[in-house]
Amino acid sequence: MKSLSWMAISLFIVCLIAAGLLSRVYTVTKIQIEKQKQDGIQKQLSQVLPEAVSFRETIDDTLWLGFDKDNQQIGIVFRTAWQGYAGPIPILVGLGNDTVIRKIYIASAAEGLKETPGLGFKIRETSFLEQFYNKMYKEIQLVKDGGTIHAITASTISSNAVINGIRAGIERFQSNLDGDTNSVQDLQIDTTTGATESDYEK
Amino acid sequence: MTTNPLLIFIAAFIVNNIILIRYLGLCPFFGVSTTLTTAFGMSTACLFVMLIATWVTWTIYHFLLLPLDLIFLRTAVFILIIATLVQFVEIFLKKNFKALYSAMGIYLPLITTNCAILAVTFLAIDYRFSLILATIFALGNALGFGLVIVLFSAIRERLEFAPLSRSFKGYPIAFIAASLVALAFLGFIGLFGLPL
Amino acid sequence: MSVFFKSIITLGGLGLCLGVALAFIFKKLAVAGSELEKQIKAALPGSNCGACGFPGCAVYAEKIVKENLPINKCLPGGKEVLEKLGKIMGKDLDALEHKIAALICRGGKDECRERFIYDGGTDCRQAYLMHGGNKSCVFGCVGLGHCASVCPFGAIKMNKNRQPVINDKKCTACGICVKQCPKDVLVLIPRTKLVYLACVSQDKGKAVKDVCTVGCFTCNICIRACPYNALTMKGNLPVMDFNKCTDCGICVHRCPTDSYLDRAKARPYAFISSACTGCGECVKVCQFKAIEGSPEQRHKGIIAKCIGCGECFNACPVRAITMAGALGHQTRTA
Amino acid sequence: MRNKKSKRLQYLFNGIILENPILILMIGLCPALATSTTAKDAFGMSVATSFVLICSNIVVSLIRKFVPESVRIPIFIIIISTFVTIVDYTMQAYVPTLYRVLGVFVPLIVVNCMILGRAEAFAYQHNIFDSFLDGLGKAVGFTLVLVIMSIIREYFSTGEIFGFVIGPRFIISQPMLFMIFPPGAFLLIGLLKAFINKFIIKPEPTD
Numbered sequence: 001m002k003s004l005s006w007m008a009i010s011l012f013i014v015c016l017i018a019a020g021l022l023s024r025v026y027t028v029t030k031i032q033i034e035k036q037k038q039d040g041i042q043k044q045l046s047q048v049l050p051e052a053v054s055f056r057e058t059i060d061d062t063l064w065l066g067f068d069k070d071n072q073q074i075g076i077v078f079r080t081a082w083q084g085y086a087g088p089i090p091i092l093v094g095l096g097n098d099t100v101i102r103k104i105y106i107a108s109a110a111e112g113l114k115e116t117p118g119l120g121f122k123i124r125e126t127s128f129l130e131q132f133y134n135k136m137y138k139e140i141q142l143v144k145d146g147g148t149i150h151a152i153t154a155s156t157i158s159s160n161a162v163i164n165g166i167r168a169g170i171e172r173f174q175s176n177l178d179g180d181t182n183s184v185q186d187l188q189i190d191t192t193t194g195a196t197e198s199d200y201e202k
Numbered sequence: 203m204t205t206n207p208l209l210i211f212i213a214a215f216i217v218n219n220i221i222l223i224r225y226l227g228l229c230p231f232f233g234v235s236t237t238l239t240t241a242f243g244m245s246t247a248c249l250f251v252m253l254i255a256t257w258v259t260w261t262i263y264h265f266l267l268l269p270l271d272l273i274f275l276r277t278a279v280f281i282l283i284i285a286t287l288v289q290f291v292e293i294f295l296k297k298n299f300k301a302l303y304s305a306m307g308i309y310l311p312l313i314t315t316n317c318a319i320l321a322v323t324f325l326a327i328d329y330r331f332s333l334i335l336a337t338i339f340a341l342g343n344a345l346g347f348g349l350v351i352v353l354f355s356a357i358r359e360r361l362e363f364a365p366l367s368r369s370f371k372g373y374p375i376a377f378i379a380a381s382l383v384a385l386a387f388l389g390f391i392g393l394f395g396l397p398l
Numbered sequence: 399m400s401v402f403f404k405s406i407i408t409l410g411g412l413g414l415c416l417g418v419a420l421a422f423i424f425k426k427l428a429v430a431g432s433e434l435e436k437q438i439k440a441a442l443p444g445s446n447c448g449a450c451g452f453p454g455c456a457v458y459a460e461k462i463v464k465e466n467l468p469i470n471k472c473l474p475g476g477k478e479v480l481e482k483l484g485k486i487m488g489k490d491l492d493a494l495e496h497k498i499a500a501l502i503c504r505g506g507k508d509e510c511r512e513r514f515i516y517d518g519g520t521d522c523r524q525a526y527l528m529h530g531g532n533k534s535c536v537f538g539c540v541g542l543g544h545c546a547s548v549c550p551f552g553a554i555k556m557n558k559n560r561q562p563v564i565n566d567k568k569c570t571a572c573g574i575c576v577k578q579c580p581k582d583v584l585v586l587i588p589r590t591k592l593v594y595l596a597c598v599s600q601d602k603g604k605a606v607k608d609v610c611t612v613g614c615f616t617c618n619i620c621i622r623a624c625p626y627n628a629l630t631m632k633g634n635l636p637v638m639d640f641n642k643c644t645d646c647g648i649c650v651h652r653c654p655t656d657s658y659l660d661r662a663k664a665r666p667y668a669f670i671s672s673a674c675t676g677c678g679e680c681v682k683v684c685q686f687k688a689i690e691g692s693p694e695q696r697h698k699g700i701i702a703k704c705i706g707c708g709e710c711f712n713a714c715p716v717r718a719i720t721m722a723g724a725l726g727h728q729t730r731t732a
Numbered sequence: 733m734r735n736k737k738s739k740r741l742q743y744l745f746n747g748i749i750l751e752n753p754i755l756i757l758m759i760g761l762c763p764a765l766a767t768s769t770t771a772k773d774a775f776g777m778s779v780a781t782s783f784v785l786i787c788s789n790i791v792v793s794l795i796r797k798f799v800p801e802s803v804r805i806p807i808f809i810i811i812i813s814t815f816v817t818i819v820d821y822t823m824q825a826y827v828p829t830l831y832r833v834l835g836v837f838v839p840l841i842v843v844n845c846m847i848l849g850r851a852e853a854f855a856y857q858h859n860i861f862d863s864f865l866d867g868l869g870k871a872v873g874f875t876l877v878l879v880i881m882s883i884i885r886e887y888f889s890t891g892e893i894f895g896f897v898i899g900p901r902f903i904i905s906q907p908m909l910f911m912i913f914p915p916g917a918f919l920l921i922g923l924l925k926a927f928i929n930k931f932i933i934k935p936e937p938t939d
Contacts, residue, residue, distance in 0.1 A: 003800060004421040004424060004425050005421065006800055007417060007420060007421045007424070007800045007802060007803045008414065008417030008418045008420070008421045009417070010417070010798060010799060010800055010803065010807065011413050011414070011416065011417030011420070011803055011806055011807060011810075012410060012413050012414040012417055014413065014807050014810050014811065015282075015409045015410050015412065015413025015414070015810060016406060016409075016410045016413070018278055018409060018810050018811070018813070018814040019275070019278075019405040019406045019408070019409035019410055020402065020405070020406055021814055021818075022274055022275060022278065022405060022409075022814060022817050022818070023274075023401050023402040023404075023405035023406070024402070025274075025817070025818050025821055025822070026274040026401065026405075026821060027401055027402070029821040029822060029824065029825040032825035032826065033821070033824050033825045033828075036824075036825060036826075036828055037828075040828070222914055223914055224766075225762055225765045225766035225914060225917070226762055226766075226840070227762070228761040228762050228765065229758070229759055229760075229761055229762065229845040232758060232761070233758070266408060267408070270404050270408060271401075271404075272401070272404055272405050272408055274405075274817060274821060275405055275408060275409055275817075276839075277813045277816055277817050277820065277839045277842055278409060278810060278813040278814060278817060279408070279409060279412060281809050281812075281813045281842050281843065282412065282413065282416065282806060282809060282810060282813070283412075283416075285805055285806045285809045286416045286419070286420060286806055289420060289423075289805075289806075290419075290423065293423050293424075314805060314809070314843075314848070315843055315844075315845040315848050315849070316843065317762045317840050317843040317844070317845075319843075320839075320840065320842065320843045321840055321843075324839060324840075362521075363519045363521050363523075363524055364519075365519060365520045368929070369926050369927075369929035369930035370926050370929070372929075373758060373922070373925050374922045374923070374925040374926035374929060375922070376922075377918050377919070377921050377922025377925060378918070378919055378922040378923075380918045380922075381914075381915040381916070381917075381918035381919035381922065382915070384913075384914040384915040384918055385915040387914075388913055388914070388915065413810070416806065417803065417806075420802075420803055420806070421803075424802055
């Protein structure tokens with residue numbers, strides 16, 4: 001009988017020690033993880049909307065409002081995603097009040113980007129991303145559709161996904177821009193082809 | 203992940219097959235799949251344990267760990283449950299179902315170190331499945347595991363007679379054959395729009 | 399601190415109740431003598447070769463405990479395992495005759511020509527599917543080395559003549575090669591048996607002579623030559639009665655086609671001491687004319703001719719003959 | 733004393749080639765194939781696994797006298813999972829990018845057959861120093877194979893090694909995606925095993 005009770009007790013003791021040790025480790029690392037997560041986001045937001053000094057999160061993990069020194073809202077940052085070849089491509093877009101895209105940031109493989117490795121990752125190269133900088137909504141189109149974006153050879157699906165993602169994001173979040181949003185209202189968005197006859201040229 | 207049960211089943215069963223695409227459960231895969239009967243015995247044992255493990259771990263996670271905010275204990279608790287579960291099942295089978303035990307009993311200790319079982323329990327939690335969906339997910343994975351192991355053991359039995367140089371006999375040729383089977387399974391990506 | 403206590407209670411609690419459950423299960427379902435079974439399992443070699451007829455050492459251990467089976471069924475274990483089991487089970491050691499695998503066919507590539515060129519899978523079982531192999535002797539060893547590949551102890555190697563060579567030290571008589579050989583040309587013979595017939599051809603004499611240079615074509619010389627009449631002809635092959643045979647080796651040398659094999663490493667030769675009275679009994683008995691000498695004179699053994707069969711040793715009334723110069727033979731007096 | 737010392741060194745060195753966990757003992761395959769897509773992740777994974785392996789070997793041999801034989805597997809598993817959780821959370825805190833790439837494979841170290849295998853087969857019977865040496869040897873062997881595999885796979889798929897572009901032009905423009913996907917991993921480890929069989933002929937184990 002002794003050996004049997006010793007069996008249960010030994011398991012119990014080992015579990016106790018393990019539980020104690022783990023809880024100590026958890027409490028120590030928890031703070032660090034939180035800090036890590038926070039400044040990770042801050043870094044990305046400021047990267048995408050450089051002029052903004054501080055951000056306020058309005059929709060959990062999808063929309064932030066950017067403010068400059070004297071707390072004027074100068075733009076928004078939003079996260080959009082579109083179905084790529086092997087999975088959704090998360091994109092972070094910084095949009096100034098004048099609906100001009102400042103910068104965009106695509107999550108790297110580390111952040112769970114599931115694109116076909118090698119080819120799919122080309123969308124993260126600055127040469128492709130630069131095409132989107134300082135562009136208006138209308139210009140975010142493939143060259144053949146009247147826009148200014150050149151797709152990457154051999155990974156059209158991913159390039160299209162990025163373009164559609166950004167367009168969908170702008171359409172959805174432009175109402176949050178506080179500047180002269182009326183000029184944006186009369187955009188007639190033809191959702192089928194995504195092409196728009198905006199009266200921006202005037 | 204999709205919430206349509208059929209899609210989850212197919213994703214777990216073929217598209218994201220647990221052995222060939224997710225690289226899990228390779229140790230038993232190469233160890234046990236030498237003959238058809240052992241492969242079949244192992245897959246039934248795995249199915250049996252995977253289902254029970256998913257139910258038990260899912261309930262423990264959602265009714266014990268989550269409310270108490272002890273998620274960090276997840277690894278320890280899950281693997282402890284699986285290890286003792288395997289011993290329970292082994293003794294239970296030895297006692298009541300002698301025939302079943304003699305057919306599949308020797309594989310049960312192997313299952314404790316089978317990465318596939320623990321991985322399925324973790325994925326079921328990470329994908330935030332409800333209990334029913336988690337069961338379907340586990341079922342899909344177990345059948346996927348069984349399918350690949352049985353299919354592969356037939357290949358390996360045939361490989362016994364293949365005229366090979368001495369250094370390729372045994373594991374090397376098994377790996378290369380597995381590579382071809384994995385290549386075939388890669389073809390399933392995008393079936394019903396399911397991502398890799 | 400609350401996380402600390404919460405985790406202690408949960409994991410600790412879980413560990414405790416699982417431990418108690420396990421203890422309870424072990425107690426209720428503890429198999430009688432599981433301790434004994436574990437000891438036996440530790441004593442067995444653990445190679446799960448199946449020689450004891452069970453799918454593994456664990457199962458054999460269980461059977462010993464449960465159904466009180468004899469403890470000498472583990473052939474590869476040999477003496478040491480037998481002693482260990484004897485000690486554990488406290489039983490007497492009725493040692494089973496220790497066996498070794500032997501090839502009873504001498505028709506290799508050179509001796510027995512091929513009927514057709516076979517270019518198929520390199521496994522005897524595959525070749526066997528093609529009309530029983532490409533050897534012109536249908537009964538003979540195909541020589542593609544399946545026994546070598548299947549032997550768990552690596553005791554069998556294929557020689558250049560495409561015949562399996564069995565290494566005495568490594569062979570544990572587990573019998574797997576005997577079971578696996580499609581042509582049944584491997585048998586288990588007692589380890590102490592030195593001489594055996596190495597031919598399985600049931601063909602008539604003439605047919606055997608056509609196909610194989612070392613096949614037994616039933617000339618009956620060995621049957622007549624054997625002083626212990628341990629050989630009787632059955633069908634087209636002499637059958638050796640292992641109890642009568644004393645491994646003297648006469649049949650090996652008298653057989654015109656060397657169908658018999660002698661496993662002895664070396665054989666002695668007869669040495670006639672000065673006590674010889676020249677009675678000539680040994681000359682009558684010696685079938686190889688290896689003793690010469692005039693009557694009433696001390697006889698002399700011709701080492702070259704003497705095969706060390708020991709007949710003269712037995713026949714000598716004055717014990718003047720001793721068998722000299724070889725390992726085990728002296729112990730095998732008649 | 734001399735053969736005692738050489739026996740100890742033997743524990744250390746045969747872990748690297750003669751009894752290399754992945755290529756000879758064929759245990760610990762799951763993480764090896766899964767995380768060897770890039771050299772950086774492979775190295776991260778093998779460091780984590782080595783830490784867990786060495787610590788669990790030490791602790792198991794430390795308490796081997798008090799562990800009752802029938803319940804030893806759950807106890808070993810708790811010890812290993814404690815170390816794995818420690819690695820899991822420290823990685824999440826200090827190396828988040830690597831953690832996100834390795835994903836589900838970090839907690840899966842606990843069922844890495846190599847660790848439980850070594851704990852039960854070796855650490856349970858040997859003293860602390862030998863277990864540490866054996867753990868170290870196996871860890872170095874594991875890391876060696878993992879890094880070699882990841883260098884080959886990364887080189888062919890992206891023309892880089894550890895992130896530095898080395899590949900000639902044609903690799904970068906037409907990368908061999910085959911190497912990133914599972915078939916490439918299986919093929920590569922098959923070829924490595926054949927290579928080992930050819931040059932380090934290890935007689936087939938008897939059982």
